[in-house]
Amino acid sequence: MNLFNDHLRLSFESKQIIKVISGLSNSNICKILKLVKVAEFAQASYIDVIANINTVKLLKANSKLPICVSSINPIDLFNCAIAGADIVEIGNFDYFYKKSIYLTPLEIIQLAKETRLLINNIDLCVTIPSYLYLHEQIQLAKELEIIGVNILQTEGRSDKKLFKNDLNKFRKTQDNVFNYVNLSSSSLSSTYALSKAVTIPIITSSAINSVSSFIATSYGASGVGIGSSINQYQSLYDMSFYIKEIRKSLSVVRNDGKYNSCKICFKRYQKKQIIF
Template sequence: MNLHNHYLQKSFQSKSVLKIITGINNINVNKVLKIAKAAELSKATYLDVAANVNLVKTLKVLCRLPICISSINPVDMYNCVIAGADLVEIGNYDFFCNKGIYLTVKQIINLSIEVKYLIRDIDICVTIPHYISLAEQVYLAQQLEFIGVNVIQTEGFSKCYEREYINSNTSILNSSNSFIPSLLSTYFISKSVKIPVIAASGCNNIFASLANVYGAHGVGFGSSLQKQNNINSIIKYINQAHKSLNSSMNSESLICLDKSIYPILRNKEINILYN
């Protein structure tokens, strides 16, 4: 593990990363600042915000936490880095899949190479899309590590992803359990690469500890924070996540969840991943 940002390096090494997602399309400065202030007071690790230059500049003045911008546009990423962004994340594939476009493994690799060339010594996180097979997810993570990506993020099923990837008869894959597929990806990817992995999509503050058990170095919170009404409730929510992330889980939890998620995998994928 080797991150350019020393503050982030320390947090990832301790596997205690709490990434606070303010919203990929949220450029309302007042709303973002409310979440940012709560995240800072509760000692979250860093903020993930929209790739908006004015927003980045404002946060760099008013918030001491590292700022990550999420985008699929290399030019936007470059401009935000010039404005002060501390790291960048390639993700938000919903923009494409809502139009029926699904980025391939090769396209994501090429995009990552382009971004790395543009921003040089800034840390890069890449989200592994869950619409590709689990074997492809592992392969993509390995290739991203090879080209110098610093962090991997996993995600759960999105409503816009092709339904063929979802077993409708598997009860854990309903809309309230998108964190489970993210944990599944985290489990196998973390065993295949040496760079840190963040689990996101549907994570809540109570079950954050599961991420550590499955090999994650931290978790990302986004939609669950939107339900909090004020700064105090956001702070309380994040503090509970700290406690959960630092708590220990026994091995029985791992075995139990492993068995429950096997039906999601195609038999062929199980053989590839375990052999």
């Protein structure tokens, strides 16, 4: 596995990555620090934040958690890498969907090339947009692997209104396990297809819970990214509990694709979650 970050390499190899996503639109340092402390307590792998130099410096001064910064501006990513970011990412496109900005595969490849030229010793992650056809996603992933991208991330539906409607239905009809997978089905499908096409690690994101995270690693992912799902909680306890249950779920699938002996039992947690 060709990763620069020795601290994260073992987690990627064992398919135990949990990435906590703060979001490109979140510049509130208090909220970001809250997520960082929760991620540390629950033993998440790293935090993904806005590409801002001051934010990176502040987090580096207050936490040992590895930091990923996201942007579509190679210069911002470069400056954050100089400030101490451990991973840079071209992604978290939800912020741009609100502005009706949809990057083409060629634009994404060009951004990745520019970023790789600027930052040649830092791990580079690129999100594969969900609005692309599956064959376009596969072709894009192959080309990104060739130019030296270290990590790929899949995403789910970009229509937030439809997503919220589905989420409300999910909360009302959670007796069916299918509902726990439905919200992240497109991201899971992309994960499965891309894992067969490339050899670099893949992170599955979008509406991840303890069931979909288990399926993601079964489909070839090295881990999961959680953002909007964790932000539905207010208390630090509930947020850390959410991360911990996903960590338990990931431990069921070994890095050889087989399963650890584990009795899976489904039970309610505040009428929202499935835990192991």
